[in-house]
Amino acid sequence: MKDMHSEPMLEVSNVVHKYGRVTALSDVSLSAAKGEFLTILGSSGSGKTTMLRVISGLETPYSVNRLRIGGEDVVGLPAAKRNCTTVFQNYALFPHMNVIENVAYGLRIRGRTAQDSTAEAKRALEMVQLGAKADRSIGQLSGGERQRVALARAVVTRPAILLLDEPLGALDERLRQDMQLELMELQRKLGMTFIYITHSQEEALTMSDRVVLMKHGRIEQSGAPLDLFDRPVTRFAADFMGYENILDGKLLRKDGEIGEVELVGGAVVRGTLATSDIQPGGAINLAIRAERIGPVAADEDGLDATLSNRVYRGKYTDMMVETKAGTLRLRSWHGAPNEKGAISRVGWKLSDAVIFPEHKG
């Protein structure tokens, strides 16, 4: 675990930004420690890219209380003067320069000699395994290679913070997974603070030390990847993190972390409370992942269920069951014993069912 208590590398507090009458960021605060891999997760229009542009200086926020990079106040400072660089979504490589010239550009701007900056750029290219393609033109590179050049170009000047704007979005599945590991490796090696923007929960969970989930220009939830994955605190967070089953109900009883819930339809089940600020009687949601629900014996906790549909999806089989609380989705991995079995009652481990307050609207 990294030391998160030292002087933060990035401190943003109370950013508000508007595009015309549309509020892109409303009162967002954020901080990142030295060497932290922070992911800002959200769908398009959540304000995550605006947040990145505000940090980099490419966007001037409507108002901000505090904006510090590496301890230095950068409010009003143009992008060129900030100690951070961006890996752009479309890479934004300079098409009239070859690979090494692209990478060396930031060093040349800082007044380094041609020889010195070429040598340094070469080292950065080797770090992303492109040393052999230094003299290629940008048009000759594949998408994955362009991605690496963009990465090398951004880190070669040793910024305090590296900002990455959905850098893997344009790559295919396999390459994306390889690049995820490489990015983590690179980040560890450089000890640099990474602020990473993505709409993919998988990327966020794989790479980050901490994840910030954004919705409509606000932070919905933030925490360690596992917190978001296992303990979403709102319906939006649960939905975004891939919870297939989200049921409505009200809390009957609290017993430490465990809550007893009456679901719509009258069934009484139990789960784990995601937050302590729910009182018995309050409206709640209970969320469970499809793969965490399974058939149970008649005397165990759970819901009576009848199988209504079974869809084979390759790696797994999805099953829809009807219960008093509504339709539930179950998922069983291909080859698992319950893949083809009959189902009369379904249940779950207490820690797999998450209870959080229901927000209207």
Next chain:
Amino acid sequence: MTDMTATTGPVSLETSYNPNWKRLGKWMGIAMLALIYFPLLWLVLLSISSDPLSGIPGAFSLRHYQALFASSDWHMPFVASIVIGLIVGLVSAVTATVIGREVPRMASPGPMLLVFVLPLFVPGMSMGAALFIFSQSVLGLDLGFWSIAVGHYVWALPFALLIVLVVTLRFDHTLIEAGRDLGASDWRVFKDIEFPILMPGIVSAGLFGFLMSFNEVMRTIFLRGTSETMPVWNWVQAAAQQSQVPIIFALSSLVLLVTLPLLSAMFWLLFVRLNRT
């Protein structure tokens, strides 16, 4: 009449996609190319013939070229054309660049561009007459060198703008952000990134502006006063003095040999080099 169905055999009336169209297209293309290039070739051949006025090449000699270089009558019009062409080329390249850089940032540039391009379809005679009045009474210019330059500039700018737009419309503005993000000042971003990428279009616009000016006759006639540009001089000579015509053949051939490479260079810059980046 009872056997109607027998007449509907295989119908070969697919006229629109008849294979003969392909053949016709090919030969028509070749014929048109011949129509365009044959007279040019003929002109060059006649310019090195001893008796060009007969219209038949033959008995080749360079004597008309010698006569051309011995005469100094065409020097002033030639210099005037070159200088006006350079001024027009340079000024249209610069103004087209300044305007063309802003067009991609406009919300709906369509109507404005239409108005800019419209002069291309205004008859040269009308434009010439209009500019004749304008440059005298509004700009207060004496007819001559500068009024010709203004007329040529008005003629060349829409072309230059269209050419510059080829590069500015496809310029990716995130490259400017990337440059700033890497620490470059606005001037460095322009010098290192934007200008080199726009350069083929700007140079082409300049070359095209030069050529448009260099070849212009119609507007020049209205605006020249007593000055002469080379095409006007050629035309006056051809119309008036039969004895001078052979020299014009030689001069026109030389102009052609200069113009064609310039045009080729422009197209190469604009389409071949640009596509490589």
